[in-house]
Amino acid sequence: MEMKYLFETIIKNIKQSLLITDSNGKLEFFNASTEKMWNYSEEELKNMNINNLFYFESSYAEDNKIRQISDLFLFENWNGEIYAKNKENSVFCLKVSICQIFEENSNVKKYLIISENIEEKVNLLSQLKLKDEELQRSIKNLENAQFMMIEEDKLANLGHLSAGIAHEINNPLGFIISNFGTLKKYVEKLNEIILLYKSLLANSKEGMCLVKDEVANVENLERKYNLDFIMDDIDELLKDTEGGIERVQKIIAAMRNFAHSSVEKNFEQYDLNYGITNTLVIAKNEIKYNSNIEIELDEIPQVEAIPSEINQVILNLIINSSHAIKEKQEKADLDYFGLLKIHTFSDDLFVSCVIEDNGTGIPKENLDKIFEPFFTTKPIGKGTGLGLSIAYDIIKNTHKGDLIVDSVLGEGTKITIKLPTRHEEQEEVTQNE
Secondary structure, eight states: OHHHHHHHHHHHHOSSEEEEEOTTOBEEEEOHHHHHHHTOOHHHHHTOBGGGTEEOOGGGOSSTTOOSGGGGGGSSEEEEEEEEEOTTOOEEEEEEEEEEEEOTTOOOEEEEEEEEEOHHHHHHHHHHHHHHHHHHHHHHHHHHHHHHHHHHHHHHHHHHHHHHHHHHHHHHHHHHHHHHHHHHHHHHHHHHHHHHHHHHHHHTTTOHHHHHHHHHHHHHHHHHHTHHHHHHHHHHHHHHHHHHHHHHHHHHHHHHHHHOOOTTOOOEEEOHHHHHHHHHHHHHHHHTTTEEEEEEEOOOOOEEEOHHHHHHHHHHHHHHHHHHHHHHHHHOSSOOOEEEEEEEEEOSSEEEEEEEEOSSOOOGGGTTTTTSTTOOOSOTTTOOSOHHHHHHIIIIIISOOEEEEEEETTTEEEEEEEEESSHHHHHHHHHHO
16 A cells, blocks of 8 residues: 555656556546646546647658557657647647556556656757857857957058058169169160161271271260260169069068968968068068167978968067167167067977067066057057957967067067967877876
């Protein structure tokens, strides 16, 4: 009796619906949770068939022969999710288990159906799916926003340097134009001399008297135009012009490499020394009036990187150093010329670049803030406060490297960029530390 009472108590209080039907699906037993789940009274349920309680769809069927829940009696055991429909015709989702049972000392087959209402879980999963989709959209929007910030910072730097870059291009263009004008005059004079040579050649066939007169004319014209000087100067002008054209091409190539957008963010083999050299071409006019530059580029291996992004970081740091030196110059009582040092080297794990200046330095209390977005000590309109934040994100997050700052107020700042030579190995080292 105690065991029977125990079972009755369990059946009465469990939240799952327990149903027992005959082989045709007629209800023979159900617990209180069944009444509550379907909102039918005990009397109403007594006369019902199992197929009246479930809202069966083909999407839940094992094959095309399954049209109602009693068709699942074909299986010895079945587990799955099925929709049900309550008295008010509201549809809800159930997790259902069906198994065959037999009466004691009988071959009469019956079916036990255990159902758990998972509608709340389904709704939660649906909400989670929507939230996940929303989160993915937000992540995508953030990635797009980050990309736009990087591009805007890049364009801002180019805009800041545009006057200097124009000056760097105008210098060689100026002497190219000047040389072209001189060469044009030389060509006119040479044409005049060549015409006399042609006349001399023609008259040589006429007689010696005419030849003597023509030779005298040619010699006079050569002396007048200083032909020897013209011939020597043409070589120099062509060399200078060729050098000027190469200089302009170098500046344009450097700008193209720097401004190239990496929408796909594809990593490729990158030569840090080449990137520094290119970036210095763009930044030259920004630096040369306030600083000497010492460059020591060791022989280093290439790394996997996004070239335009690393070049952007280098340019940001060079501009920051230049500004720090300018600021110190403005504060100094005596004439002060700055020094910018750039040094590259490598070890087994990293390729490194140190950019060091003897500018104003950074106050100790600001060292922990300099990589925060929008942090700047510059007046409004002079800086966005995004340059170092973007640089940190590019080196630390995108390239799995490091950006280390050492600075002493009044003495200068040293920033070290560390890029892993092999990303996978470096990630393993970081995980094992």
